[in-house]
Amino acid sequence: MKILVFWDVYWRIWRKALEKELPLLKQKYNPDFVIVNIENATWWRWPIESHAIELEKLWIDVMTSWDHIFDNEEKIKDFLDKQDSKLIRPMNFYESDDFILPWKGYKIVEKNSEKLLVINLMSETFMKFNVFNPFIEIQEFLKNFKQDYDAVIVDFHKEVSSEAYWLWYLLDWKVSLIYGTHTHMQTNDENILDNWTWIISDVWMVWPFPSVIWAEFSSLKKRFLTWIWKWKIEQSLNNKYVVNWLFVEIKDWKCIDIEKIRVRNSLV
Numbered sequence: 001m002k003i004l005v006f007w008d009v010y011w012r013i014w015r016k017a018l019e020k021e022l023p024l025l026k027q028k029y030n031p032d033f034v035i036v037n038i039e040n041a042t043w044w045r046w047p048i049e050s051h052a053i054e055l056e057k058l059w060i061d062v063m064t065s066w067d068h069i070f071d072n073e074e075k076i077k078d079f080l081d082k083q084d085s086k087l088i089r090p091m092n093f094y095e096s097d098d099f100i101l102p103w104k105g106y107k108i109v110e111k112n113s114e115k116l117l118v119i120n121l122m123s124e125t126f127m128k129f130n131v132f133n134p135f136i137e138i139q140e141f142l143k144n145f146k147q148d149y150d151a152v153i154v155d156f157h158k159e160v161s162s163e164a165y166w167l168w169y170l171l172d173w174k175v176s177l178i179y180g181t182h183t184h185m186q187t188n189d190e191n192i193l194d195n196w197t198w199i200i201s202d203v204w205m206v207w208p209f210p211s212v213i214w215a216e217f218s219s220l221k222k223r224f225l226t227w228i229w230k231w232k233i234e235q236s237l238n239n240k241y242v243v244n245w246l247f248v249e250i251k252d253w254k255c256i257d258i259e260k261i262r263v264r265n266s267l268v
């Protein structure tokens with residue numbers, strides 16, 4: 001089973017970057033599945049439905065999301081809640097009998113006689129949210145999940161690498177790959193534990209280049225010189241981009257290869 005993983009396809013120029021690069025990648029890597037994070041596909045918070053639909057059409061199998069997914073709830077909840085929605089959200093948000101959030105934190109996709117389970121999980125350390133303990137939540141989920149699958153991938157949205165590593169230890173032999181997201185800095189730590197589960201603690205993003213993640217340099221001047229955070233940040237309108245992604249191969253449940261790939265290109 002071959003998989004391409006992208007995360008943080010940020011704003012409209014970078015949605016176009018994905019549209020441009022994906023056919024080339026598909027040709028080169030011949031993946032069975034493509035997983036893409038779309039949390040900031042509209043702006044630096046929230047995807048809206050029309051942008052999720054735009055990305056859904058690009059030969060994408062699962063779209064993951066994270067801490068911003070409900071920032072604009074009204075504009076995404078119907079899409080998120082569709083029975084066949086490709087978009088999932090972290091599974092460990094607080095929910096109760098009194099209030100259930102739209103859709104769910106996992107999805108099984110099936111293609112070429114292979115079934116892939118994708119799980120979206122989030123930590124609360126240094127985040128602005130409180131969520132159920134991700135370690136307890138995923139153990140309970142995997143223990144009780146009864147459907148068949150051939151591989152499991154966990155998108156773990158977190159700030160601290162220690163949590164990613166401990167999740168790796170906890171889930172070794174239970175999942176094929178854990179990849180970390182949210183810190184916007186690709187790590188050089190892809191590794192395998194006991195010849196079974198791979199990890200990379202941050203994948204990085206599809207981003208405007210050069211910029212501060214996505215922000216135009218000069219628009220940050222007042223913030224960084226004064227530490228006053230009220231100043232507006234401008235989006236970088238640069239047509240150049242860097243695409244970072246992972247190519248992953250899984251065989252007999254085990255992850256056997258992981259490759260970090262970077263493309264620098266321009267829309268014009």
Ligand SMILES: [Fe+2]
Binds near residue numbers: 066067068157182
């Ligand atoms: Fe995030």
